Amino acid sequence: MKAHVWVMPKRTVLDPQGQTIQHALSGLGYSAVKDVRQGKFFVLNLDGLTREDAQSQTERISKEVLTNPVIEEFRFEILD
Amino acid sequence: MKAHVWVMPKRTVLDPQGQTIQHALSGLGYSAVKDVRQGKFFVLNLDGLTREDAQSQTERISKEVLTNPVIEEFRFEILD
Numbered sequence: 001m002k003a004h005v006w007v008m009p010k011r012t013v014l015d016p017q018g019q020t021i022q023h024a025l026s027g028l029g030y031s032a033v034k035d036v037r038q039g040k041f042f043v044l045n046l047d048g049l050t051r052e053d054a055q056s057q058t059e060r061i062s063k064e065v066l067t068n069p070v071i072e073e074f075r076f077e078i079l080d
Numbered sequence: 081m082k083a084h085v086w087v088m089p090k091r092t093v094l095d096p097q098g099q100t101i102q103h104a105l106s107g108l109g110y111s112a113v114k115d116v117r118q119g120k121f122f123v124l125n126l127d128g129l130t131r132e133d134a135q136s137q138t139e140r141i142s143k144e145v146l147t148n149p150v151i152e153e154f155r156f157e158i159l160d
Contacts, residue, residue: 006121021122021145030141032133035125041086042101045115053112061110065101 001046003058005066005076008039013071042066054078081126083138085146085156088119093151122146134158 009015018036025033044061046054055078062074089095098116105113124141126134135158142154 008121008123018122025141025145028145030137032126032129032137033124033141034127037123039121039123041088041119041121042098043088043117043119044113046112047114049112057110057112061105061113065105065108 001049001051001054002079003042003044003046003054003076004079005042005044005058005062005074006039007042007062007067007072007074008037010071010073039072040066051078051080081129081131081134082159083122083124083126083134083156084159085122085124085138085142085154086119087122087142087147087152087154088117090151090153119152120146131158131160 009018015037017038021038022033022036025036044058046057049057058076058078062076063069067074095117097118101118102113102116105116124138126137129137138156138158142156143149147154
């Protein structure tokens with residue numbers, strides 16, 4: 001079983017990496033790109049868990065380990 | 081229009097960040113997590129492009145700017 005976790009800067013938080021990329025793209029002629037947000041993406045391989053346990057463990061891991069709740073938010077999905 | 085881009089270390093490349101997280105999780109008691117891979121996730125806001133142009137520009141941007149082709153691979157999707 002696999003879990004996919006996305007961790008993104010909160011909407012209210014500046015994203016300097018994303019801004020830097022947006023400026024670079026603008027300089028390269030990609031003027032259609034108005035905004036860039038950069039986050040993290042995790043693939044977790046889970047062994048021997050029920051789908052419910054995978055769900056609850058991934059939520060705890062996302063909340064306690066992968067995300068800084070002051071500036072980031074997360075979402076996840078469980079895949080068979 | 082939006083583009084989502086995932087950039088991941090190639091399967092053949094070691095992922096020290098992912099390994100560190102896996103070890104930390106193991107130490108915290110999450111023994112079901114056998115492997116962790118960490119990548120990057122980008123959300124691009126695109127303005128005034130047709131879907132075809134959004135597709136081709138996002139592919140070029142992913143290839144030329146967001147990905148280091150020696151150690152990383154990417155995939156993307158275009159959203160209305």
